[in-house]
Amino acid sequence: MVKRKASQLDTASDTTGLRRSTRRKPAAPDQTTEASKDELTEKGATQPPQPEKTSKKLPHSKAFQDSKKSMKAESAAQPSTASKSETNETTSSSGRSYWLLKAEPESRFENGVDVKFSIDDLASRTEPEPWDGIRNYVARNNLRAMKKGDIAFFYHSNCKEPGIVGTMEIVQEHSPDCKCAPSLLHEFAPYHMPVSAHDPKAPYYDASSKPDNPKWSVVHVKFRSKFSKQIGLKELREMGQPGQPLENMQMLKQSRLSVSRVSASEFEYLMDVVKQRGGET
DNA sequence: GCCAACGTTGGC
């Protein structure tokens, strides 16, 4: 599978009453407050050029203690965000970066919930969709590096015909994948839908992510286009042969990564291919 | 910090 979206439950906010309904733990507002502050400071620490633990977590805080392990994992994961950009330029001259996000268009049940989420599902949304359920540090760090206005490919994975099927836009930068106190909602305005990590009934519930120190993040995305003809995995691999335009593409090198970087030249190349095949809608 | 055991991803 893919670290995919936890899908419909969030924006649909309703239909799925069953899933959604899950009573949120009343999560002590105060704790949540501190937690999210932590989260906010962490933002600074996880920006690209600093592989280091400029970590703002107070060494004595409980959060710090609890998260030593994950910090290890985080910093281990860091370099991949920063270092490769020489060979594999992510950002275009416009300052916009490009990404690839995977989701599963076919039904599959995770913790009793169908996680199916396709480009058509995204296209039908009327509100920005929180991209949740990411439970891998490299992928998460990529999420956290996304800027408003960045463009991402939508990739269908774990399905009959895997491939890139369209594009979306990042409309809000990362916020915690957790329930946060109403008093904090403004920090993540205008969109923050309390999602999965701390909800035992959610598809990607993570008992190790404590509400007072959320491990995981989401970004909010908006549908941008669907390709007339998708670019299949097989073709991507051909374009990724040595000497070919996609030879350094992260998703081909780390095939299990559900959130990966796409360089400006890779993006442009792929969009040319799309054009030649009937464009996008 | 090493590494074996185990878990996950995702194409086929």
Place this chain on the structure above:
DNA sequence: GCCAACGTTGGC
């Protein structure tokens, strides 16, 4: 369903 290629965990 299989299984390769990872990632995570925990004992030492």
